[in-house]
Amino acid sequence: xxxxxxxxxxxxxxxxxxxxxxxxxxxxxxxxxxxxxxxxxxxxxxxxxxxxxxxxxxxxxxxxxxxxxxxxxxxxxxxxxxxxxxxxxxxxxxxxxxxxxxxxxxxxxxxxxxxxxxxxxxxxxxxxxxxxxxxxxxxxxxxxxxxxxxxxxxxxxxxxxxxxxxxxxxxxxxxxxxxxxxxxxxxxxxxxxxxxxxxxxxxxxxxxxxxxxxxxxxxxxxxxxxxxxxxxxxxxxxxxxxxxxxxxxxxxxxxxxxxxxxxxxxx
Numbered sequence: 001x002x003x004x005x006x007x008x009x010x011x012x013x014x015x016x017x018x019x020x021x022x023x024x025x026x027x028x029x030x031x032x033x034x035x036x037x038x039x040x041x042x043x044x045x046x047x048x049x050x051x052x053x054x055x056x057x058x059x060x061x062x063x064x065x066x067x068x069x070x071x072x073x074x075x076x077x078x079x080x081x082x083x084x085x086x087x088x089x090x091x092x093x094x095x096x097x098x099x100x101x102x103x104x105x106x107x108x109x110x111x112x113x114x115x116x117x118x119x120x121x122x123x124x125x126x127x128x129x130x131x132x133x134x135x136x137x138x139x140x141x142x143x144x145x146x147x148x149x150x151x152x153x154x155x156x157x158x159x160x161x162x163x164x165x166x167x168x169x170x171x172x173x174x175x176x177x178x179x180x181x182x183x184x185x186x187x188x189x190x191x192x193x194x195x196x197x198x199x200x201x202x203x204x205x206x207x208x209x210x211x212x213x214x215x216x217x218x219x220x221x222x223x224x225x226x227x228x229x230x231x232x233x234x235x236x237x238x239x240x241x242x243x244x245x246x247x248x249x250x251x252x253x254x255x256x257x258x259x260x261x262x263x264x265x266x267x
Contacts, residue, residue, distance in 0.1 A: 018032075029045055030047050032059070036063065043062055045059045072138070072210055073137055076175060076241060080095075083260045085264075091144060091150070092142070092143065096141075103135060106133040110134075112202075124192070129192075130193060136175055136194075137177045138175030142173070173207065174208065176190075178212065194232075195230060205232070206233065209233060212238040212246065213245070213246050235251050235253075
């Protein structure tokens with residue numbers, strides 16, 4: 001509770017959300033507070049979900065795996081922040097965003113997918129699968145200088161010239177976090193859908209698969225991730241970003257940012 005208050009949450013609102021009256025069954029806490037490992041967390045109770053309008057919502061206490069998965073885009077952003085000055089020395093900025101930005105990007109993909117279906121065929125259904133939206137776990141936005149210097153840097157990073165000046169101003173990567181929570185989830189359709197969003201619809205330049213377990217890494221490799229047959233998909237070991245994770249073995253096509261050293265400490 002002290003952390004919520006120190007973050008600026010109004011005391012009366014917090015008190016209302018966690019209050020409970022033993023003599024009134026209608027008065028149950030809407031918000032739970034607790035720790036998972038050393039991380040302070042909050043989550044909605046069943047009454048809290050009902051208050052949001054989702055009567056069928058049920059209380060699900062977070063787990064350490066769930067928190068690690070949800071925090072992956074933020075942890076990626078923190079890792080990049082330690083290289084801000086080094087990247088800026090090359091006129092380059094890299095930003096990580098998530099939440100509302102991903103939903104807005106998904107709406108753009110939906111519009112592109114419907115437009116593509118009106119003018120082109122869709123023999124494998126990959127574009128059609130994008131009409132319901134594609135919400136990644138995060139977005140990575142890369143900007144390099146305009147002009148010849150930026151074009152040369154773009155060619156070194158991506159192996160070819162930019163399509164136009166807009167690619168220099170902003171190149172989008174999708175961020176997908178894969179953990180033990182998804183050990184049994186189907187991945188083929190997701191890989192094909194993201195390929196369509198990038199290669200057919202042109203909504204992003206590539207996909208960063210941040211992987212914590214060797215089992216998921218093997219499944220993704222079998223589907224062509226980290227292989228020339230799926231060039232827009234890049235395998236990123238979570239442990240290389242300072243997160244918990246297993247050794248997933250050597251990566252054939254490493255993400256270029258992993259070669260950027262951290263900023264020098266201030267003198």
